[in-house]
Amino acid sequence: MTKKLLRSLAGETQAVPPIWMMRQAGRYLPEYRATRAQAGDFLSLCYNPELAAEVTLQPIRRYGFDAAILFADILLLPQALGADLWFVTGEGPRLSTTTTSAELAKLNPVDAIHETLNPVYETVRILSRELPEETTLIGFAGAPWTVATYMIAGRGTKDQGPAHALKQADRATFEGILDLLTKSTIEYLSKQIEAGAEVVKLFDSWAGSLKGEDFTKYALEPAKKIIAALKVLHPDIPIIAFPREAGEGYVGFAKATGADCVALDNSVSAEWAAEHVQVDGCVQGNLASSHMVTGGQALVDEVLRIREAFSKGPHIFNLGHGITPDADPENVALMIETLRKG
Ligand code: CP3
Secondary structure (H helix, E strand, O other): OOOHHHHHHOOOOOOOOOEOOOOOOOOOOHHHHHHHHHHOOHHHHHOOHHHHHHHHHHHHHHHOOOEEEOOOOOOHHHHHOOOOEEEEOOOEEEEOOOOOHHHHHHOOOHHHHHHHHHHHHHHHHHHHHHOOOOOEEEEEEEOHHHHHHHHHHOEOOOOOHHHHHHHHHOHHHHHHHHHHHHHHHHHHHHHHHHHOOOEEEEEEOOHHHOOOHHHHHHHHHHHHHHHHHHHHHOOOOOEEEEEOOOHHHHOOHHHHHOOOEEEOOOOOOHHHHHHHOHHHOEEEEEEOOOHHHHOHHHHHHHHHHHHHHOOOOOEEEEEOOOOOOOOOHHHHHHHHHHHHOO
16 A cells, blocks of 8 residues: 555545645654754754654654654755854854855865765664654755855845855856756765655755746756656656745746646645646645644634645645744644544
8 A cells, every 4th residue: 555645746636635744853842852952953963863863753653744754954965065064043054155166166076975964864764664654754955046045145044145146246156056066966865765765855945036037047947957867766756846935936847847746835825726736746735834833723724725725636735834943732733633634
């Protein structure tokens, strides 16, 4: 019997869709906070296979989600390429910047990344042994544009200004960074699959700030290259693409890139997306994560509305973005119970 999540990814319409949640292993869970304290800091947790596997399993034990997502971070890849990476409590990630051709040339070659990333592959191996047999294991990476925005700015930015500025000022270096990330992402995801990931997801969290031709060149084209290469190496592994806040860019994205599923943020309505995006195949999403904070009847109504809107095609229920640390674990239980109640 094929796993529930894989059935949706294969194009099956299910009366009750499979469910998992972005950032399901995270600070809203007391057991996550305890394990993270045991590991020390966030990066030590990411590079500790036993503890990273433990936090991945916590939301599966608590809620019985249909999928587990590997616990790691999209910024481990630039670190493996040689960027310094650290996290400032309460603020977020910091990286040494890559903004010149000389700095780009100093980064590691693609095949050197595994030395740093081996613990991540070990986490995947542990998880593929320990997950319940009905639970699907999802691996992931950041999309080149999104990862590049952090490498160029050295931190998270609201409008991705420094990356847009480099794109205008020194297009060769900008495209060189994207090209290195595209090649290393193929290698990184391929190794996760060899270690036991059954699905992979490409997070392009800042795709929405690329407009017009830039969206095609720097969000769609890199996704298409990565997916094409992975489909040659691992033809049976489904791929979820998440060009967050793409808006109209969601239309035709799966067909153009070869993705098996497109993940939707909550800036598009489920009704619109059913008509314009789900016509091409499986979609994932798109409950606003604020409902995990506020709960109540509004949460119940939204879960039922979204399930109904996507009921005529393949669907994976999820949030439109990651769950936030101030979410109430009881609301997650209510979301799942509502969805699964026939
Ligand atoms: O979804 C999951 O549960 C899997 C693990 C995962 C994490 N980050 C763990 C994490 C995944 C898939 C990511 C992806 C990621 N990381 C993205 C793309 C998705 C998105 O949210 O848009 C981005 C942009 C990052 C970079 C990143 N990592 C930022 C900006 C931050 C700081 C913000 C914050 O919430 O503090 C992180 C830290 C991070 N990554 C945490 C977790 C659980 C919180 C760290 C902690 O425990 O203190």
